[in-house]
Amino acid sequence: MKSSLKLLPLLAAILLMTLPLGASAQTKKETSRYKKLLKKPTLAAAEKYLQKYPNDFYAPKVISLRDSLELMRRTSQISHEEALGIAGECLDAIGWRKDGVDHVLALYPGFVLKILSPKGVEEGFRDIPVHSLSDSPAPSRLAQPLEVISPLGKRNYLHFAYLNGDSEYVEILYLPEEDIANQAIFYGNPITPAEGESYRIEGESPEWMEGLTLPAETYWLAARLRENPSLVPLAKADILTDASIRWWKEKNPKAETSATRLTFGVLDPESSIVAAYKKSAKERGKSYNAALFDIRGYTVICAANKRTGEYTLVWCEPVCKNRGRYKFLNTIYFENDGNTLDLFYYKGKKTFKLRISMASQSLKR
Numbered sequence: 001m002k003s004s005l006k007l008l009p010l011l012a013a014i015l016l017m018t019l020p021l022g023a024s025a026q027t028k029k030e031t032s033r034y035k036k037l038l039k040k041p042t043l044a045a046a047e048k049y050l051q052k053y054p055n056d057f058y059a060p061k062v063i064s065l066r067d068s069l070e071l072m073r074r075t076s077q078i079s080h081e082e083a084l085g086i087a088g089e090c091l092d093a094i095g096w097r098k099d100g101v102d103h104v105l106a107l108y109p110g111f112v113l114k115i116l117s118p119k120g121v122e123e124g125f126r127d128i129p130v131h132s133l134s135d136s137p138a139p140s141r142l143a144q145p146l147e148v149i150s151p152l153g154k155r156n157y158l159h160f161a162y163l164n165g166d167s168e169y170v171e172i173l174y175l176p177e178e179d180i181a182n183q184a185i186f187y188g189n190p191i192t193p194a195e196g197e198s199y200r201i202e203g204e205s206p207e208w209m210e211g212l213t214l215p216a217e218t219y220w221l222a223a224r225l226r227e228n229p230s231l232v233p234l235a236k237a238d239i240l241t242d243a244s245i246r247w248w249k250e251k252n253p254k255a256e257t258s259a260t261r262l263t264f265g266v267l268d269p270e271s272s273i274v275a276a277y278k279k280s281a282k283e284r285g286k287s288y289n290a291a292l293f294d295i296r297g298y299t300v301i302c303a304a305n306k307r308t309g310e311y312t313l314v315w316c317e318p319v320c321k322n323r324g325r326y327k328f329l330n331t332i333y334f335e336n337d338g339n340t341l342d343l344f345y346y347k348g349k350k351t352f353k354l355r356i357s358m359a360s361q362s363l364k365r
Helices: 004-017 028-039 043-052 059-074 080-087 216-227 236-251 272-279
Strands: 092-098 101-108 112-116 122-127 140-149 157-164 168-175 180-190 201-204 231-233 288-295 298-305 311-318 328-334 340-347 350-357
Touching: 028 043, 028 059, 043 059, 080 092, 080 101, 080 112, 092 140, 092 157, 101 140, 168 216, 180 216, 216 231, 236 272, 236 311, 272 288, 272 298, 272 311, 288 328, 298 328, 298 340
Parallel strands: 201 231
Antiparallel strands: 092 101, 101 112, 112 122, 140 157, 157 168, 168 180, 180 201, 288 298, 298 311, 328 340, 340 350
């Protein structure tokens, strides 16, 4: 393990080699005090020099020296391999320097972060909260290894990313000292990864909503989400559709089993369901026209009110992936009253119907 203190003589020697050889604008006094600084090049000494002699001939070199010393003060000399060896069995580990002293940050299952000495002695721990939009989050796994970075200036942050199941991706900037986490999430539907990818999600991020005022850390993380090729942003039309489908499922949880009434959902005219309805064959009723089609992984029935032009989501169920074994919705049609919409199903060689009253939103089996 290298100590940054061993690098100071080398740094000073390099700076001495850059001293001008001939006479120039610098004075002997300036050269003398600059050489004196290089004999004991500390961060405090460099700061003091710049405060006293901000316009000194050597001020630009002292600024470079100060920045180098600041970087050395904040950069751990513990390698990734050494950190893993110190931490033992963990998700990942990395060297971390605080106030010029090396430590190890080790992340364990459950996102427990332990602060260890270079000898492996536990000095503290943090429970990093898992960020999820689900009431029952899927198990989390590391998607990007730990790194210590300074994206917003001189302050060090612990940065990594993780997946909640296959449908949520989260980036985090974490301050171990204050136990403060800034996180940004992308959520949606998992899709087939491209070659070389371990995941791929089609969806959206709440941090991308217009008009939001975000902390600098969250703004940086949101930009990272946009740059990730494995995260595929949805078009506004599909975002509206997915929101409508989620709403309908929440309002009609027993629609496919025991419900006797339904709650239709009013659709935004800009949603992709409405666009698909306009291109689909229609069943024409008394007050409504209706269309059956598959979209976004669901088989849906969309209806348009003939009088108002309003579009509603009447029915929604997952697309049947095995029509020979499971029931699947094959056809819809209006009965003679022009108000009752029949849903005609196949299940193997058997058939059955559901009847929906467009007027009362009642359901008969």
